Amino acid sequence: MVRKEKFIEGFFFINGMAVIIVLLGIFVLLIVNAIPAFRDISVWDFLTGKVWNPEAYGKPSFGIVSMVVSTLMVTAGSLIVAIPLGIGTAAYLTDVASPRVREIAKPVVEILAGIPSVVIGFLGIVLVGPIIAKLTHQTSGLNAINGSILLAVMALPTIISLSEDALSSVPKSYTEASWALGANKWQTLITVKIPAASSGILAACMLGMGRAIGETMTVLMACGNASAFPHSFIDPVKTMTATIAIELGEVPYNTTHYYSLFAVGLVLFIFTFFVNLVSDTFLHKYEKVNR
């Protein structure tokens, strides 16, 4: 009996450990498949080169700066839209909406989270693109600003729901104390609740950022995918995720180009890993404060 119990516990323990193995497995396989790329490319050129042209005849170049900048550009653009909008919506849900409105509005936000990214990307092509083209007097509206708008839509649900959690877990006593001192709703929100929830809200924004950096289909479909170094938001851009998505399907296995895409994947993985780590730290801080 005791033996059987030990065996069952062991089984579930292995099950739990497997999650760590999966994460390490992803990391290790990315490294193992990225390393052969650096037999032909120098790490320095890879990390500092502006030109990504792996199929160039004679002298291919593998510099990721342009795509890193592209990724950061669309991510930053999306956050400029999504952070104020997300926090504002979260604050509306916790502090302004009546319980009944909240009951309806919350599932609606969840619906937004459920829309597949490929559908958002499709709308970037057929809906957002033409509008941007018209406004900027360009032939195509597939550029960084389009990607930013779509990524904002993708990051919004994360930012809203986590900020809402953070705001609603601010102890009621804080709010009451603020009211008792004669502060109105808005003053209480700005001077008491948001500062008290700040680490949770920051964590929400970081997670939203993580989603935006790693998002593939929307940027692949709506950003125009030009590998040149971007100079403005109306330039078409090709992000790290889009590069992998486009090129992995075309390259023969076990070529430098193939391995270099894993190197890009590794950079992407490290980016999101750190973003998550930072958000985790904020989240921990906020859990401690609210205990």
Place this chain on the structure above:
Amino acid sequence: MEQGRKMVEVMNFNFFYGHAQCLKNISFDIAAHQVTSIIGPSGCGKSTFLRCLNRMNDLIPSARMEGSIKIDGQDISAPGLDVVSLRKKVGMVFQKPNPFPKSIFDNVAYGLRINGTVDKHIGDKVEESLKNAVLWDEVKSRLHESALSLSGGQQQRLCVARALAIAPEIVLMDEPASALDPVATAKLEELIIRLKQKYTIIIVTHNMQQAARISDMTAFFMQGDLVEFGLTNQIFTRPKKQITEEYITGRFG
């Protein structure tokens, strides 16, 4: 003073949660076929002590114990003890009625089934247990309804029946009446007094009148110490220690 054989022998027993010591050098014996009450202010360690008797504290990761508790002569504080067979011998009724969200019948049959009782015997044993818990007449017509449809008092007696079904020798009760109204409490107390013919009852209560009404022996705990232990009658009329008197006369607590 003590009648019957010793059922539980506690010797120099200490209990810790992490670094906090919750029970300090407890020693006393509990006799078979008696009702023993454990009283004391909240946080005095009375529930902790009760949960040592069937090793429910094992669920808490940082728990640690020293000294010994013997039940029927067997030391149950040893780390390698088979807690499953201990818990079959030492039943427990919890503070809040906790019937499982199953039918009345299945609640009582639960312990029998997990212990591998053959199906054809289960019906009889369920009936017997419900009769022992003085619940049979109230539920015999609706055994297959959800246990959650019963009143609070009935639920608690169902939990008693559930504990009795696996034929324990000792029944631990952790403030069993604290969630019940006075009528249901009276019924439960009546039941407890009846049960001592067959079982040894150890009950934790914060209600001193209750301890006085139902128990033969009373132990008074405070801040992890066993302050006084003796006949209920003597504890409530002529306590030996002043602090016991202060507690039972309601000067603190």
Place this chain on the structure above:
Amino acid sequence: MKSSDIKQFLGLNALRLCMAVVLLILFVIFYDIISKGAGKISWAFLSQPPRNGMTEGGIFPAIVGTFCVTVITAVFAIPFGVGCAIYLNEYAKDSWITRAIRMAIRNLSGVPSIVYGLFGVVLFVNMMQFGTCILSAGLTLGLMTLPWTITASEEALKSIPNAYREGSLALGATKWQAIRTNVLPYAVPGMLTGSILGLARAAGETAPILFTGAAFSLPILPSSVKDQFMALPYHLYIMSTQHQAIVKVRPIAYGTALVLIALVFFMNFGAVVLRYHLRKQKKD
């Protein structure tokens, strides 16, 4: 009016505006897709394969493909996720190893979907020699869904009162008996609901299946898990970016988008209905 009142008036209305913008975004998305896609939906569209170089016909193979791959995802991710949740919620002590597992789960949920795609190519397609097929794609999506099923299952287990575990243990049940007979049965509705929500997300994902098994167009339906497949999200991607007659096939793309959205919402809706029913059953 005091200046603080004016500020409050402006501020609260700004918050209302934020909510209104979010609702407007959602409305625009649905309005555009439904108004332009609904006309395309017919029995023929749903039940026929594409014809004439995918300029006519329906999306039946893509529906079948998405269904098959989601089944593989479920078969992999649900038991694995439930097992892991049982370990974390029922057995694990607060040790560094438990914290490491939790950190791994949080990080897995942040790994970009395209990175899962890369991992799937290396592990399932190449190392395990499955090739590009339903199995590889399903397992890749399964890994991606894992953090969801674990979290959902753990939430479900957490919602089971401790009294059920203690009550059972006090009756002489072993730990596993208590979990199996008195915890899991009540946690199943929550586990299923959460897992279906994760699966709905997997069904709509494109990046992880790009290189692990999804095909541009296939003349026949897949007959085993080792075949390639068409999938709804991938089909939408193809129809909106890769097709040579991009404008001509736009209605098909809209129709596909509508079916995809409908599928995801039926799964969400189904999960909610399932939860409602199982809860009601439990109460009776």
